[in-house]
Amino acid sequence: MLSHGLFGLCSVLSILVARTTAAELTAAGLPILDLQRDTEAYYAIIGVQTGRDSDTGYRPARLEIDDLQKDVVAFSLYIQALQAFADADNSDPLSYFQVAGIHGRPYIPWNNFNQVAGAGPGTSAFGGYCIHNSIVFPVWHRPYVALFEQVIAMHAQAIAKTYTGPQATIFQSAADTLRVPYWDWAANSQMPAVVSQQTVHITTPNGDQEVSNPLYSYKFKQALDPNLFPGGGLADSMQTFRSDNANAALAAGNLMDRTWLALTKSKSWNDIATTATSGTSIEGIHNDIHGYVGGTSSYMTFLDWSAFDPIFWLHHANVDRLFAMWQAANPSAFITVPKTNPGTFTIIPGSLDNIATGLTPFTSSQLGQTYNPTSSRYLSYFGYSYPGLNDWNVTAKQLKSNVIQQIYSSYDPNGIFGKRDVHQTSGSTLQLRGGFTPGAKSKEWSIGIAVDKFDVGGDGFFLRFFVSGVPQDPQDWFINDDCLGSIQVMPTPHSGHGPFPVLMEYDELSLIREVAKAGHDPEDVHAVARFLEKNLEWRVQKLDGTVVPTKQVPSLIITVQDEEVTFPTDNTELPTYGKKTLHPDITKGKAGGYVRSRRR
Structure with a gap:
C-alpha cells in the first residue's frame, strides 16, 4: 500500500x-x-x-x-x-x-x-x-x-x-x-x-x-x-x-x-x-x-x-x-x-x-x-x-460567431448551411433529412430518459433502445442496426455494497433518424406516435452483458416528446427550440414507461 x-x-x-x-x-x-x-x-x-x-x-x-x-x-x-x-x-x-x-x-x-x-x-x-x-x-x-x-x-x-x-x-x-x-x-x-x-x-x-x-x-x-x-x-x-x-x-x-x-x-x-x-x-x-x-x-x-x-x-x-x-x-x-x-x-x-x-x-x-x-x-x-x-x-x-460557424461546419447532421466532407456520414441524419433550408421550422422527436444510477445493485448498466425488434442474442444489441442508441449509466466510484443514495440520471436520444427512415412526416403527430407506440422498445443490460428485467429497475422512466425547432437564417446563430410536448401514450403500460405519478 x-x-x-x-x-x-x-x-x-x-x-x-x-x-x-x-x-x-x-x-x-x-x-x-x-x-x-x-x-x-x-x-x-x-x-x-x-x-x-x-x-x-x-x-x-x-x-x-x-x-x-x-x-x-x-x-x-x-x-x-x-x-x-x-x-x-x-x-x-x-x-x-x-x-x-x-x-x-x-x-x-x-x-x-x-x-x-x-x-x-x-x-x-x-x-x-x-x-x-x-x-x-x-x-x-x-x-x-x-x-x-x-x-x-x-x-x-x-x-x-x-x-x-x-x-x-x-x-x-x-x-x-x-x-x-x-x-x-x-x-x-x-x-x-x-x-x-x-x-x-x-x-x-x-x-x-x-x-x-x-x-x-x-x-x-x-x-x-x-x-x-x-x-x-x-x-x-x-x-x-x-x-x-x-x-x-x-x-x-x-x-x-x-x-x-x-x-x-x-x-x-x-x-x-x-x-x-x-x-x-x-x-x-x-x-x-x-x-x-x-x-x-x-x-x-x-x-x-x-x-x-x-x-x-x-x-x-x-x-x-x-x-x-x-x-x-x-x-x-x-x-x-x-x-x-x-x-x-x-x-x-x-x-x-x-x-x-x-x-x-x-x-x-x-x-x-x-x-x-x-x-x-x-x-x-x-x-x-x-x-x-x-x-x-x-x-x-x-x-x-466564429465558434457557432465551427459547430455547423463540424457537427450539423442536417447540412443546413452546406454539406461537409466528414467521416461519419454513414447512418447520419445528414443522408435522411433533405430539403431543410435556413429559417425553416421542423418538429423533432426524442426519447427522454430518467433512472437512478444505483438502481442495479450499484453496478453500471446500459439502456438499449430499439425500433425494429430486439435481436435474440443480447450480445448483438449494441452493434445491431436496429439499436437506435445506448445510454451507459455509470455509478459514481464507491466502496462497499450500499446502502446507496437515490441519484437520478437524465438523458435524451434523438428519434429524428428513425422517424425519417420509417418514411413518416415528423409534423404528422398521430402517425409518428402510432409508429413509436408499436415499435419502440428498450432493454437493460449490465456491463458484463447480463440482461436485467426492466421491471427490476423501478426508477426507470421513459418518455417520448416532440419539440419545434427553428433554424436561423445564417450560420452565426444556433437553432431555437420550443416547448416540449410529451406523448405519454407511446410508452404508457410498458415496464419503465411513462406514469404520471412517477415523474421526477
Whole structure:
C-alpha cells in the first residue's frame, strides 16, 4: 500500500529534482518550492507557461491526435514524454499510476488532501476524487487534464534538451508549444488508428526508431494490491486493454447527432454540464464513449479504472474542448442554480455545488488554494487553447460567431448551411433529412430518459433502445442496426455494497433518424406516435452483458416528446427550440414507461 507520506510535495520535488534541473522545471511552467515548507505545500496546477505570449494572450492549441501525428517533431516528443510519464515509479505522485489513480482506484489521498470522515476503503462512502453527475463535472476535469498536460510538458522539456545539432532548436521550440492532443469522436466515430498500434515510428535523439506505443496500453509496474484493487478481472491484468468491438459500437452511437443536439439545445450551464438535469448533456455523451470503447469488461467502462487507459486523456481533452465551444457560444452562461453533489473522496454527499465548490485535489497555488468552478471556468487560466477557439484577438461576440460557424461546419447532421466532407456520414441524419433550408421550422422527436444510477445493485448498466425488434442474442444489441442508441449509466466510484443514495440520471436520444427512415412526416403527430407506440422498445443490460428485467429497475422512466425547432437564417446563430410536448401514450403500460405519478 502507498503511504500517505508519499503524497507530500517533498517527495514530489525530491524525485523531480533528481532528474530535472530547477531551470527546466521553471521552463516547463512547474513550481519550485522552498523544501523547508514542504509539509505545508501542495502541487500547484498552473498550466504550461511556455509558448504563451503575455502581450497578446496567445496560447498554443491542443491538436486533434491525427493532426499532431502529422507533425513528426511534436508527435515524437509527445510519445517520448508519455512513455517517460508511464515509466515513472509508482511512488512518485507525478507518476502516471498516481495521476490516473486520482480518478478512482486506488482510493488513496493525493496532493496532501485527507479523506472526509467516513470515506475511504471498507465503507459505503464514495471513493476517488472524480466528480460525476454534477454541475461541476466539466470544470473538475479541466484542471485534471491540465495536470496531465503539465507533467507531459515537464518530460517534453527534459527530452528536448537531449537533441543535439540542428535538431536541438527545432525540438526545443516544439516542446515549448506542445499541448496534449484530443480525439474528436463526434466528427470521426472511430478510435484514432494510432491508439491500436503497438509500435510507432518517431524521431528520437538517436535517430528514427520504431518504439513501443504508450497510447496503445498502459503497463502496470507490479501486481496490484488486492486491498486497493479488489475483485480479480481488471486487477489481474498487467496492462490496460479495450473492447474488440469498440469501433463498431462507436459507429452505431450516432455521436455526431448527439453532440450537435447537446451543443445547440442546451442553453443553461446545468443542462449542458451534467446528467443530473434533463436533456442531452456533454457528460451523457462522455459516458457513452466510455462504454463504447470499454465494452462489457475493460478499463474505460468503469469510472474508477478508466483513467489508466491512455485513450482516457484523448477522450477527456475532447470533452473539455466541446464544453469550451459551448461556453464560447453561450458566453454569459454560468452556474446559477446550485445542485447537490453525489459525494466524492473529499465532498460529503448531498453538499450543494455552486461557483465556490472546491475541486479537490487540484490546487492553483503551493499553499493549497483549491480550484473551484470560478477559477477553472476558462481555458486561458491553464495556458492552452483549441483550434477555432482563439479568444485573445477577438471580442466575445466575434468569438461566439466564429465558434457557432465551427459547430455547423463540424457537427450539423442536417447540412443546413452546406454539406461537409466528414467521416461519419454513414447512418447520419445528414443522408435522411433533405430539403431543410435556413429559417425553416421542423418538429423533432426524442426519447427522454430518467433512472437512478444505483438502481442495479450499484453496478453500471446500459439502456438499449430499439425500433425494429430486439435481436435474440443480447450480445448483438449494441452493434445491431436496429439499436437506435445506448445510454451507459455509470455509478459514481464507491466502496462497499450500499446502502446507496437515490441519484437520478437524465438523458435524451434523438428519434429524428428513425422517424425519417420509417418514411413518416415528423409534423404528422398521430402517425409518428402510432409508429413509436408499436415499435419502440428498450432493454437493460449490465456491463458484463447480463440482461436485467426492466421491471427490476423501478426508477426507470421513459418518455417520448416532440419539440419545434427553428433554424436561423445564417450560420452565426444556433437553432431555437420550443416547448416540449410529451406523448405519454407511446410508452404508457410498458415496464419503465411513462406514469404520471412517477415523474421526477
